[in-house]
Amino acid sequence: MLRKAIENPEAVHAGIKATQSLVLGYCDQALADLADADTPMHTIIRRFDVDDQRARALLAGSGLSIEMQSCPIGQLSGGQKARLGMLLLRLAEPNFYLLDEPTNHLDIEGQEALEDELMGDQASCLMVSHDRNFVRTVGNRFWLIEKKKLVELEGPEGFFASVSATG
Numbered sequence: 001m002l003r004k005a006i007e008n009p010e011a012v013h014a015g016i017k018a019t020q021s022l023v024l025g026y027c028d029q030a031l032a033d034l035a036d037a038d039t040p041m042h043t044i045i046r047r048f049d050v051d052d053q054r055a056r057a058l059l060a061g062s063g064l065s066i067e068m069q070s071c072p073i074g075q076l077s078g079g080q081k082a083r084l085g086m087l088l089l090r091l092a093e094p095n096f097y098l099l100d101e102p103t104n105h106l107d108i109e110g111q112e113a114l115e116d117e118l119m120g121d122q123a124s125c126l127m128v129s130h131d132r133n134f135v136r137t138v139g140n141r142f143w144l145i146e147k148k149k150l151v152e153l154e155g156p157e158g159f160f161a162s163v164s165a166t167g
Contacts, residue, residue, distance in 0.1 A: 002126070003098055025094025025123070029101035031085045036074030040064055040084050043073070048091050062087040063110075078105035086114055097125035103134050132160055 005016035006024045026033070034043070044055040059069045062083045068076060073084065082105035089097070097118065103111045111134065118125055118138045129135050135142075135156050142153040153159055 006096070006098070022096050023092065023094045025089045025092050025097040025099075027085050027089055027097075027099050027102050029104045031081050031105075033088075034073050034081055034085060036072060038073055039070050040073060040076075041069045043084070043088070044091070047088065058087060058091070059084075079107055079110065082106045083110055086110065086117075090117060095123045097123060097127065099125060099127035099129070101129055101131075102127060103129060103131045132156070 001014045002016060003024070003026055005011075005014075006018040006022055009018045009020055009022075038046075040059050041052070041055055044050060044058060045052065048055075050058065056066065056069060060066070064076075064080060064083060068080060073081060076084070086102075086106070102114060106114060111131075115134065115137050125138070127138075139156060142156050142159065144151045144153055144159055
């Protein structure tokens with residue numbers, strides 16, 4: 001609902017109204033906004049005002065070789081797709097991140113780059129993650145949805161302990 005409200009600010013979704021100045025950086029765990037038949041190169045050029053040379057440099061800097069840049073996204077590994085997704089997120093220059101399990105397919109280097117980006121941007125971020133280290137590193141407010149109510153927690157450790165005790 002939040003994503004729909006942000007992407008279409010003229011419509012009110014479930015009482016959520018987003019300001020026109022909000023620039024969304026969205027990433028879901030399935031990387032669903034990446035079209036399997038498209039190529040990384042075409043995706044970058046289509047979404048952003050960059051030429052071929054700049055697109056190739058950006059993709060290479062994200063760990064996608066020249067060969068990977070022109071193959072269908074559906075043929076990339078989960079980690080390669082995640083690197084492309086994180087590049088797209090960075091190029092969107094968001095002031096609000098909405099992230100659903102953003103570290104699922106990232107290797108340690110990719111996760112550290114995402115952590116650095118989120119910490120450096122000082123942008124607002126609402127995320128869902130099962131990655132405890134990632135939550136500890138980038139989180140500064142913690143909420144739990146319990147019995148359809150949003151409850152703010154002091155920190156993540158109490159929640160982690162309760163999950164460990166029941167699981």
